[in-house]
Amino acid sequence: MNLITPAGFRDVLPEEALRREALSRAVQDCFAAHGYLPIETPTLEVMDVVQASGRAPASPFKLFDARGDLLALRPDVTLQVARMCASRLNDAAGPLRFRYTQRIFREADGPLQAKAREMTQMGIECVGGWGANIDAEIVSLMAEAMELVGVRDYCIAIATVGVLRAVLEASGAPQAWRAAVLEAYHSSNYVELDALCGPDAPVASALYAEAVCRLRSIRGGREAVEEVRRLIEPLGCPCDIDTFEQTYDTLAARGLADHVLVDFSVMSSFDYYTGMVFEVYAPRYGAALGSGGRYDRMIGVYGQNRVAAGFAFYLESVMAAAEQQAREASAADADAGAGAAVEGTESESSTETESSSTATAAAPSAEALPPLRIAVPKGSLNKDAVAALAGAGLDTANLDHPGRALIIHGRGVDYIIVRPSDAPAFVALGAADCGICGEDSLLEADVDVVKLADLRFGACRFVVAEPAGSDAAIQEHYRRLGSIRVATKYPRITQAHYDESGMQVEIVALHGNIELAPLTGLAERIVDITATGTTLRENDLVIVDEVMRSTARFFANAGSLRTDERVGDLARRLAEFTAAQDYEPIAGAVTPAS
Numbered sequence: 001m002n003l004i005t006p007a008g009f010r011d012v013l014p015e016e017a018l019r020r021e022a023l024s025r026a027v028q029d030c031f032a033a034h035g036y037l038p039i040e041t042p043t044l045e046v047m048d049v050v051q052a053s054g055r056a057p058a059s060p061f062k063l064f065d066a067r068g069d070l071l072a073l074r075p076d077v078t079l080q081v082a083r084m085c086a087s088r089l090n091d092a093a094g095p096l097r098f099r100y101t102q103r104i105f106r107e108a109d110g111p112l113q114a115k116a117r118e119m120t121q122m123g124i125e126c127v128g129g130w131g132a133n134i135d136a137e138i139v140s141l142m143a144e145a146m147e148l149v150g151v152r153d154y155c156i157a158i159a160t161v162g163v164l165r166a167v168l169e170a171s172g173a174p175q176a177w178r179a180a181v182l183e184a185y186h187s188s189n190y191v192e193l194d195a196l197c198g199p200d201a202p203v204a205s206a207l208y209a210e211a212v213c214r215l216r217s218i219r220g221g222r223e224a225v226e227e228v229r230r231l232i233e234p235l236g237c238p239c240d241i242d243t244f245e246q247t248y249d250t251l252a253a254r255g256l257a258d259h260v261l262v263d264f265s266v267m268s269s270f271d272y273y274t275g276m277v278f279e280v281y282a283p284r285y286g287a288a289l290g291s292g293g294r295y296d297r298m299i300g301v302y303g304q305n306r307v308a309a310g311f312a313f314y315l316e317s318v319m320a321a322a323e324q325q326a327r328e329a330s331a332a333d334a335d336a337g338a339g340a341a342v343e344g345t346e347s348e349s350s351t352e353t354e355s356s357s358t359a360t361a362a363a364p365s366a367e368a369l370p371p372l373r374i375a376v377p378k379g380s381l382n383k384d385a386v387a388a389l390a391g392a393g394l395d396t397a398n399l400d401h402p403g404r405a406l407i408i409h410g411r412g413v414d415y416i417i418v419r420p421s422d423a424p425a426f427v428a429l430g431a432a433d434c435g436i437c438g439e440d441s442l443l444e445a446d447v448d449v450v451k452l453a454d455l456r457f458g459a460c461r462f463v464v465a466e467p468a469g470s471d472a473a474i475q476e477h478y479r480r481l482g483s484i485r486v487a488t489k490y491p492r493i494t495q496a497h498y499d500e501s502g503m504q505v506e507i508v509a510l511h512g513n514i515e516l517a518p519l520t521g522l523a524e525r526i527v528d529i530t531a532t533g534t535t536l537r538e539n540d541l542v543i544v545d546e547v548m549r550s551t552a553r554f555f556a557n558a559g560s561l562r563t564d565e566r567v568g569d570l571a572r573r574l575a576e577f578t579a580a581q582d583y584e585p586i587a588g589a590v591t592p593a594s
């Protein structure tokens, strides 16, 4: 018998269980002190209820009971609270304040199978309360919870989805364009957003497109609220910016200005959130620690319109971030101790040295920051990537002759040398702050990263190709068998292409020399990259369809973008530098055969 636990599930041993118990109690006591009452919700929920919320936080575990009902292990508590309020508490006068600590369960979320599937969600919900004071209460409680668990260095990135909603509403743009904009915001694809908001944007005035596009890069303190106000004022679209400003001021008055970052790129889940929205990040911790916001329409889905706001975080993530910070603090103390010893020795021989080192401590230089970790692709994208990083002002001297070293150090930066297809995983899981790879590698990896800039080099096309003259035979094959085999190094991109076209295919995933597949009878067609077209030509293959075009992208971990200003700066400098270069265009004929 194999005595392992299922993937993503684990035992908690006493030492950790005791800490979890103590922290969870401290946080719950804090919520209780603010008038929040405990609730418990069932482990199983009817699937229809889970799906009605319009927000599938991730794939829930599904099961049928003996009656044949399709049930889900709860993937989230908020939707259960919404269901409970609309059904069992519909007569209760608000505001109702609830708190909970509950296990939630999610099927592996996305292709990176490195995630826990059972987590402890702690949170609060305030149902029936409205306005800046309630919004500020929610955010302040998140801050208190972080402190209680021991996360001292954290950033609450806050925005309101009300602004973008109002601008889109007033823009006069067709529904399809608005949906595409929301999708670009949801998937943090700012390259796509920039393209949508270009000169051809179908809006009543270019000002709307400019506002839609600019919002995502507005980041800062109170001045950022002013910037949003200035941006939308000429558009005359009423929105909740006043409430948002009051919320910010209330938080600042409570001493939270250093922890609160106004950031209008934090605008996920529009189908769910309706006003203020926030996410919490800790520096160098690769994932959001928690999130929350105002969801005024969700309870209505279950039959009773009631405004609401709340947040949730995972106890495991928050504890891991707190431990990381404790480790970093003791390492810094050790370094400071060693530094002090050296200083002490120096000051005996020179008082001048002492005064200059005191000045340095008061104003830490850029070098005092931990190095920015950049995933740099090896292979064909490497030369242009390194040139772009140098052009953006980074110290790339050691990248010219890296030898076999896999982490190359520069001034203020660590370059992590990766295969392009691995770059998204390094960044998504927080092993690198940002990185460069082809758009194709990002699509294929399908992970949560923020796509910040199109770097324009590494241009290539993804095409469907087949042996010249084989089209009729392939059509007949498809007619008889109902599917064809397609070989590729990019199964996700290929599947998405055929899902869209409605053709049934069997995908054969290979790792290289894809052109061999139709030549040897392994597959009827291939989906592969073509640049000069030489490989296709020399193997007597012809293009029958174009799947996509790709160029290199600069992308970042969402936490790094929000806790480290260098990431946004680098994105801007890289975009500026690469925009001015003459990169190789895609060569070869564009015309599909037949």
Ligand SMILES: Nc1ncnc2c1ncn2[C@@H]1O[C@H](COP(=O)(O)OP(=O)(O)OP(=O)(O)O)[C@@H](O)[C@H]1O
Pocket (backbone or CB within 6 Å): 378, 379, 380, 381, 419, 420, 421, 422, 437, 438, 439, 440, 441, 458, 459, 460, 529, 530, 531, 532, 550, 551, 552
């Ligand atoms: N002619 C081309 N052939 C392959 N990739 C190209 C070409 N032109 C541009 N690219 C870009 O370069 C990236 C691949 O680079 P390279 O060929 O060095 O990687 P690889 O060895 O295939 O590694 P991996 O398997 O990690 O993608 C592609 O993902 C694409 O974005």
Ligand SMILES: O=P(O)(O)OC[C@H]1O[C@H](OP(=O)(O)OP(=O)(O)O)[C@H](O)[C@@H]1O
Pocket (backbone or CB within 6 Å): 489, 511, 512, 513, 514, 515, 528, 529, 530, 531, 532, 533, 534, 535, 536
């Ligand atoms: O149009 P072309 O200029 O001929 O370039 C296209 C070839 O380049 C890529 O292969 P790569 O060299 O990356 O090797 P691989 O087949 O092992 O992926 C791609 O898979 C094609 O085979």
